[in-house]
Amino acid sequence: MNHTKKLLIIGFVWPEPNSSAAGGRMMQLISIFATNGFEITFASPALDSDFMVDLKAFGVEKRTIELNNSSFDDFIMALNPDVVLFDRFMIEEQFGWRVSENCPKAIRLLDTEDLHCLRTARQKAFKENRTFEVHDLLSEEVAKREIASILRCDLSFIISEFEMDLLKDTFKIDSNLLHYLPFLVDKMSEENLQELPSFEERKNFVFIGNFLHEPNWNTVQYLKETIWGEIKKQFPEAILQVYGAYPSQKVLQLHQPKSGFFIMGRAEDANEIVKNARIVLAPIRFGAGLKGKLLEAMQCGTPSATTTIGSEAMHGNLPWNGFITDDIQEFAKHAVTLYQNENLWKQAQKNGIAIVNECYQKNKYSDELIKTINSLLNDFENHRLHNFMGSLLEHHTLKSTKYMAKWIEAKNKN
Structure with a gap:
């Protein structure tokens, strides 16, 4: 008998589809996973907002979690998800090491939303009144963090083909780690x-x-x-x-x-x-x-x-x-x-x-996405074996981020 696959989404904020495109995209992702039989839990360290969507109405369980707190370890071990989706790289930085330590077999996905390093570098070039060049990204602090996060995950959702090319050509990221996933909407006539x-x-x-x-x-x-x-x-x-x-x-x-x-x-x-x-x-x-x-x-x-x-x-x-x-x-x-x-x-x-x-055809892209995730679930060990840079980064990040988080947690207790 097949067990129901469990998805944990860790949100940067609670989805607000009427406030931003990011909120709309998150609801599109929830809809794809729900349609394909996943049992979904959405957890976030964010405060509730007046405009957040009622997740229960979509059959999604809502859980509030804390940053730099080992209570998350107990929560995720009890949940034992098959797939974890990080909403933006900052969330992967905070919780990725806890996920890989407590649920090493869970597939780790990253929804980049848009490449933060690209937005930041362009904004900087604009403010300095100069033309943005792709090599500006290579010295961007945020790029180092964001690319490390992409490498540590099993698969990252990239919303734009321009960004897909940038990641492959400028940052030399293996295309097996990237999945093109634009906005997804119904057909029109x-x-x-x-x-x-x-x-x-x-x-x-x-x-x-x-x-x-x-x-x-x-x-x-x-x-x-x-x-x-x-x-x-x-x-x-x-x-x-x-x-x-x-x-x-x-x-x-x-x-x-x-x-x-x-x-x-x-x-x-x-x-x-x-x-x-x-x-x-x-x-x-x-x-x-x-x-x-x-x-x-x-x-x-x-x-x-x-x-x-x-x-x-x-x-x-x-x-x-x-x-x-x-x-x-x-x-x-x-x-x-x-x-x-x-x-x-x-x-x-x-x-x-x-x-x-x-x-932007929903059917086309959602079928491809589920197929890719199922193949990852069936063969994650081999997939990770071929992502040496990812495991190297995970090894070092786990140490540094883990001890930083433990230090903050100890400090908070005092």
């Missing part, structure tokens, strides 16, 4: 467009994004200080509504109804807002991974205007559902044209559906 608000029924430009995420805050500043003025020159009646979770006082101060610039705060239902907007503006200047807001725009039949970074690795060789440019004047000009030209707008909508169906 042109009939779906009939159910969405039409060109005439929609109005306004919209930007949507969690303000705790630095690239989003930077984008809103860029819109306010540079791009919006250019758009208003060509289209004086234009209105931009900026939505996002966790707006700070700095964000709220940008609210300026006179110039058509509205800070709206948290979106009750992001989908509804994007569906009723005519254009999504996302002039993102640094970042990594895939942009959930731009995929959501495609699903809502809403064309978008973005930058090279915004669209990176998102559309294969297919035409964008709107336009991509890094030039300020071009951006403003195209945004206004797309807003006013119904034929162009409808073509952009169709491009979005083609991208959703070609690049």
Whole structure:
């Protein structure tokens, strides 16, 4: 008789799918494992939030755990999971050694979300007003930690093909340790467009994004200080509504109804807002991974205007559902044209559906994922034998991280 496979997810935070793309992705992963018969426990050292999802409603057991506390060892030994999924490398650093010590046979997976080292290095280059070069990553402190974490795990989920290539070419990581897993959504058809608000029924430009995420805050500043003025020159009646979770006082101060610039705060239902907007503006200047807001725009039949970074690795060789440019004047000009030209707008909508169906098919990617995990479960010893750098790092990390954690725990008791 087959036993039910157990998955433990250790979350950096509790999932908030309405606040961020990361929360949405985590719920996609939970759904794949649940559909494939895994019994899921989600544990996190984070505090509860008002906007976290009700995990019990998805059949997932919720457990609060503590950092630097051996109570986790008792918890994981009692649970004895077959698979452990770390949500971001910082969580693997904290709990990876405890998992490998207490449940050495458990498959260790890492969901990178996006490459933090890439986002950090690009942000640094942007702040220093220079062009980002791939070799910047090699001196990045975060890269050393993140790559070590990827090497210690049996498999890491990589959300972007650009990042897959970067890991293989720049960091020379064996492709057996990496698994390409973009956002996963249902197939769409042109009939779906009939159910969405039409060109005439929609109005306004919209930007949507969690303000705790630095690239989003930077984008809103860029819109306010540079791009919006250019758009208003060509289209004086234009209105931009900026939505996002966790707006700070700095964000709220940008609210300026006179110039058509509205800070709206948290979106009750992001989908509804994007569906009723005519254009999504996302002039993102640094970042990594895939942009959930731009995929959501495609699903809502809403064309978008973005930058090279915004669209990176998102559309294969297919035409964008709107336009991509890094030039300020071009951006403003195209945004206004797309807003006013119904034929162009409808073509952009169709491009979005083609991208959703070609690049983000849930069935295709979820089947491949489960197949890969099952083969790891059947042959993890051989897989680990061929990951010498990983076992070498694990050996040394186990020692250093373990004693650091034990020292902190002892200190906390005193």
